[in-house]
Amino acid sequence: MKDIGAHEGGRHQESGSRLMKGFVADKDSFLTERFKKAGLTLLGRTTTPEFALGISTESALTGATRNPWNLEIMCGGSSGGSAASVAAGIVPFAHGSDNGGSIRIPASACGLVGLKPSHGRVTLGPDLGELWPGMLQEFVLSRTVRDTALMLDMVSGPASGDPFIITQPVRPYAQEANAPAERLRIAWTANSWQPGGFVDPEVVRCVEQVVSECERAGHELIEASPVFDYEEHLKAVCIAWAFGLYAGMDMFAAAMGRTISEETLEPVMLSFYKYSKGLTGTDMITTEFFLNKFRRAFGKFFE
Secondary structure, three states: OEOOOOOOOOOEOOOOOHHHOOOEOOOOOHHHHHHHHOOOOOOOOEOOOHHHOOOOOEEOOOEEOEEOOEEEEEOOOOOHHHHHHHHOOOOOEEEEEEOOOOOHHHHHHHOOEEOOOOOOOEOOOOOOOOOOOOOOEEEEEEOOHHHHHHHHHHHOEOOOOOOOOOOOOOOOHHHHHHOOOOOOEEEEOOOOOOOOOOOOHHHHHHHHHHHHHHHHOOOEEEEOOOOOOHHHHHHHHHHHHHHHHHHHHHHHHHHHOOOOOOOOOOHHHHHHHHHHHOOOHHHHHHHHHHHHHHHHHHHHHHO
């Protein structure tokens, strides 16, 4: 289990932070209950950067987590401890969570399958309806598409009180993984969404290789990407995350009987927390409008 997100009653969950050192969860989350119902044995918890805010897994609390394939490079983040555990063969699955790539990045770095489920596919209950304006989802990292499909069958589906119910699959995902695919219309890009952004040539080669494989399989490949204002999107996401921190940090500090300072938060997290103090209700409402605009733009693109 990742050291943040879905928790297990009676077990430590410190969110990779000195602020939360010693915290013990009082109950199982719905996802933890579903893991247990599926017959999984929970071995322990895996490392994450402080409050999962990072694409490499390093923290003042636990140090750096390395890539088991090469100890000189990172394992990715923020579900880096989970990815390292699966890649090293310690476990076949490990719990992860993904807001801005926290399942997908470590899966890429460690050679695994990392799926961020659709919004609402895996419940965040009972304590949360959704988090980070609906952007955060929880699931697992695994070694194969087959295993990922099987786990999605085991843990997806609504729980009582969920804020909305997503359309449910017509047949199990495990069956979908082995079924012949119809001819698909696939959009792809090897360009950065950031104007003038650099994409490493090795990444471009990997993308183009996948495109060639999909074309050989008979699918239609179209080079295209959603059109949106990247800087506007970046600002909206940062404000949305900061509001989550603003409420959460003060609540966590009070619960742990600690103060927020250089002794309890790392520099990046502390600066983000201070930034959040200067935001207003108007900032959050405006951000919700921007995020809705981006959802509509991406939804129209995928049609």
